Amino acid sequence: xxxxxxxxxxKADTARRPExxxxxxxxxxxAGVMGATAALIPFDPKLSDVFMDLGxxxxxxxxxxxxxxxxxxxxxxxxxxxxxxxxxxxxxxxxLADLGLHTSEALLLSSVETLLAKGxxxxxxPFLNPSDASNFRFGRGFGSDEHDSFPSGHTSAxxxxxxxxxxxxxxxxxxxxxxxxxxxxxxxxxxxxARVYGSQHWPSDVIMGALIGTSAGIKVxxxxxxHPRNRIxxxxxxxxxxxx
Numbered sequence: 001x002x003x004x005x006x007x008x009x010x011k012a013d014t015a016r017r018p019e020x021x022x023x024x025x026x027x028x029x030x031a032g033v034m035g036a037t038a039a040l041i042p043f044d045p046k047l048s049d050v051f052m053d054l055g056x057x058x059x060x061x062x063x064x065x066x067x068x069x070x071x072x073x074x075x076x077x078x079x080x081x082x083x084x085x086x087x088x089x090x091x092x093x094x095x096l097a098d099l100g101l102h103t104s105e106a107l108l109l110s111s112v113e114t115l116l117a118k119g120x121x122x123x124x125x126p127f128l129n130p131s132d133a134s135n136f137r138f139g140r141g142f143g144s145d146e147h148d149s150f151p152s153g154h155t156s157a158x159x160x161x162x163x164x165x166x167x168x169x170x171x172x173x174x175x176x177x178x179x180x181x182x183x184x185x186x187x188x189x190x191x192x193x194a195r196v197y198g199s200q201h202w203p204s205d206v207i208m209g210a211l212i213g214t215s216a217g218i219k220v221x222x223x224x225x226x227h228p229r230n231r232i233x234x235x236x237x238x239x240x241x242x243x244x
Contacts (some may be wrong), residue, residue: 022235024111026215037204044133044202048126051203064193073153073191077161081107081163095172099147100219103164111153114209118148125149127199151200156216158188162215162240171225188213 040047052063085100087093122140124132124147141148162184168174192206201209 012064020190022219026219030211030215034120034208037208037211039060040204041133041202041231044126044204045131046128047198047203048133048196051193052199054193054197055113062197065142066197069187069190069194070154070198073158073195075159078107081161081164082135098169098224099165102168102224103161105218105224106160106164106213106220107157110213110222112152113212113216114151114156117151117212118153118209119143120135121150122147123150123202123205125200126202130199133202149201150205151212152192152195152209154195155192155201155206156213158191159210159213160217161183161213163214164187164221165217167218167221171221 007023035124043212050150081100082104083100085104088095088097088100091186119142124135125145126133126149128146135152137147141150160242166181166184169180188210192210195201195206196203
């Protein structure tokens with residue numbers, strides 16, 4: 001009996017133990033995905049051609065739809081997350097405010113990671129030369145929109161928002177419909193497709209963007225729920241509107 005009670009208490013303590021924002025396991029997963037992404041680079045031109053065959057690039061339903069999803073990635077994700085937080089605070093809905101705040105934090109984290117990677121890697125956009133996917137130069141991406149292709153910022157934002165919303169709603173809506181998660185990630189995936197279809201990114205760009213965004217969304221929500229009222233949460237929450 002004593003052993004059983006001790007084991008139960010130990011499990012409960014472990015479940016409550018705050019986890020760090022980043023772990024060695026995260027580093028290994030990131031290394032594996034980066035290796036797979038690097039292996040994909042030689043195939044980027046041919047894969048891009050597959051996306052380009054989705055339809056004509058002017059005056060078509062496909063083109064118009066791609067532009068809509070392009071905007072959903074950025075600035076759409078930012079507008080929705082900040083708007084959700086503000087509405088939640090004004091209406092006194094704590095869960096809604098948390099959803100908006102944590103999604104905004106995920107977008108901020110993914111944006112910082114993405115911008116640093118863009119600047120350091122310095123990869124050419126596909127519209128400069130659709131057949132040359134291996135044009136990289138260290139540091140060239142800082143301040144140059146034509147040379148900051150890797151990774152995709154729109155994709156990282158879309159997946160950060162999808163992951164944050166998906167994991168946040170799990171905490172207060174455990175019996176939600178099963179389609180919620182797949183629907184969120186499908187929307188983010190269409191943003192990625194739109195970026196490749198519009199010749200703004202290579203396929204490997206959007207894959208890395210999806211990794212960064214998903215990781216940021218999951219990590220931010222988990223961190224906030226194991227570190228309630230942490231300094232980042234309080235500081236970011238203080239700069240938005242409060243109920244009068």
